[in-house]
C-alpha cells in the first residue's frame with residue numbers, strides 16, 4: 001500500500017512547505033488564502049501570468065505550469081472560476097517552494113521515481129491546506145469521515161475550488177477509497193485516491209451503479225459500486241455516496257466504515273484479477289503474462305521492475321506522530337500507530 | 342562564379358522574380374507551417390543549406406524527399422514535370438535518384454503543391470508509370486560537366502539536410518550513477534555550482550550536463566568525463582517529435598534570437614525545458630503539444 005505512504009509523505013511534505021513559506025514570507029499563508037494573485041504579485045523572484053485556457057480545444061489542456069527559469073515563472077490558465085485559478089496558482093507555488101529548497105527536496109531522494117509523484121501530490125495537499133483553513137474543514141467534516149453532502153457544504157462555505165475540497169476530504173477518509181468529481185457526462189474531472197490504485201482524470205465512470213443512479217436522478221444516491229480502470233477492468237467493490245455540486249457530481253467511495261451509514265462491513269476484494277495491473281509504486285498501468293509474485297500475486301511492472309510487495313518500504317509513516325514504525329506498530333489498515341490511536 | 346554553384350532555391354527565386362507568383366503559392370507560403378504531407382513542395386533549411394524538395398512519403402519523424410529544381414539540368418533518374426503539374430506553374434525537375442529521408446525539423450516552409458499524383462515507387466527502382474505529360478530526363482542535353490556538377494551540389498545539399506541532428510543521445514543513466522556514488526541533490530549542486538532547481542533537474546535526469554560540467558563531476562567522482570557525459574538524459578521520442586514539427590520552428594528561432602544561441606542549441610534548451618516543465622493537465626497522458634505551447638508562452642512573451 002505505497003499509495004498510503006505516498007499520501008502520508010505528501011502531507012508531511014506539505015507541512016514542511018507551509019513552514020518554509022512562513023520563514024520565506026511571514027504571514028503569506030493567510031494573505032494567499034484571501035487572494036492568491038495579489039499576494040504572489042508582490043514576490044519579486046516570481047512572475048505570475050494568467051493565460052487563456054484550452055486554446056487547442058482539446059480535453060488535455062494544461063491548467064498551470066511552473067518553469068524554474070531563471071527567472072521563475074508560473075502560468076495559470078484563466079479558468080472560469082476564481083477558486084480553480086487560485087488552486088492552480090497555489091499548486092504551482094508548491095513546485096516553486098519544493099524546487100528551491102534543498103531541505104524540501106531531500107524527501108525526493110528516497111523515492112524510486114526521484115520524487116516526481118511526491119512533488120506533485122505535495123503541491124495539491126499544500127494548495128488545499130492554504131485555501132481551506134483547518135478550523136473550517138474540521139467544522140464541516142465529521143470525525144467519522146466526510147459524506148458527499150458534507151463536502152458540498154464545505155465547498156459552499158469556503159469559496160475554495162472543488163478540487164481543493166476533494167483533496168482535503170480524501171485526507172479525512174476513514175478507509176481506503178476515492179473522492180471523485182464528475183462532470184455531467186460522467187467523466188472524472190478530478191480524483192483524489194487514498195490507499196487504492198488512483199483513477200485517471202478523464203476516465204468515464206458515468207454508468208457504474210450509484211453514479212448512474214445519481215445522474216438519472218437529482219444527483220443524490222448511495223449504494224455499492226466498482227470503479228472502472230483502463231480497458232474496463234473493475235476495481236474492488238466500494239460503498240458509494242454522491243451529491244450534486246452545482247453542475248458537477250461529487251462521489252465518496254470507501255471500502256468500509258462509510259461515514260453515512262451506522263455500520264458498513266469491509267467489501268470483498270474482487271479487484272483486478274485479469275492480467276491487467278496498475279503498479280503500486282509508479283502507477284504504470286500494464287498487462288502481464290509473467291508469473292506472478294507468490295506473495296502479492298502481482299507480476300513485475302515493466303516500468304520499475306517491482307511487484308506489489310512493499311520491498312523498499314518496510315516501515316509505515318504514522319500520520320499522528322509522523323514517525324516511521326514497523327508494520328507491527330499498526331492495527332490492520334490503520335494509518336496511526338498504536339501509540340497514537 | 343560557376344552557375345551550377347548557385348543554390349536551387351536562389352535559382353527558383355530569380356526565375357520567379359520575373360513571373361507572376363501564382364495565388365496558390367502565395368497562399369501556402371504565407372500560411373503558418375503545418376505538418377508535412379505527401380505531394381507538397383517545401384523549402385528545407387539547415388544551417389547554410391537551402392533546398393527545395395518534394396515530399397513523397399511521411400513517417401513519424403522523417404519525410405522521404407526528392408530534390409526539386411527548375412528544369413535546366415537533369416539526368417536519367419530525373420522526372421521532368423510539365424508546368425501544369427504543380428501550383429508553381431513551372432516545369433520542374435524531380436531528382437528521383439537523389440531521394441533521401443529528411444528529419445521533419447529541416448522543413449522550413451511549404452512553397453507549393455503537386456497537382457498530379459506522384460507515381461508509387463517501392464525501393465530504389467524508378468517507377469514505371471509517370472503522370473501525364475511527364476518524362477524521364479536524358480543524359481546530358483546540356484554540357485555534361487555542368488550537369489554532373491549541378492547534380493553533385495544537389496546530392497550534397499540533400500545529404501547535409503538528411504544528416505541534420507540536434508537531439509541529445511545520452512543513455513539516461515546519470516541518476517543511477519549519482520545514486521550509486523551516494524551523491525545527493527545538495528552535493529551535486531555544490532560540485533557544479535548549480536542553483537537548487539537546476540541541480541534537482543540534473544539529479545532526476547531531466548536536464549543534461551554540459552561537457553565542462555561532466556568533466557568537473559567526473560573528477561569529483563573519480564570517473565572518466567566520457568563516462569559521465571554519455572550518461573546524460575535522452576529525450577522522450579514524443580518530445581522530440583513535437584519540437585520537430587514545422588510549426589515549432591518559428592518559436593525555436595525566436596528563442597534562439599532571445600537567448601543569442603544557435604537554432605540547435607535553442608531547440609535542445611526548449612526540449613529539456615518542456616520535459617522538465619511542471620504542468621498540470623487534465624487527461625491521462627502527457628499532452629506534449631499543450632506543454633510546448635505553455636513553454637513558449639512562458640519564454641517568448
Ligand SMILES: [Zn+2]
Pocket residue numbers: 091095120123619620621
Ligand atoms: Zn504539478
Ligand SMILES: [Zn+2]
Pocket residue numbers: 279280281282283284301302303304305306
Ligand atoms: Zn512500476
Ligand SMILES: [Zn+2]
Pocket residue numbers: 293294295296297298307308309
Ligand atoms: Zn510481491
Ligand SMILES: [Zn+2]
Pocket residue numbers: 318319320321322323336337338339340
Ligand atoms: Zn504515531
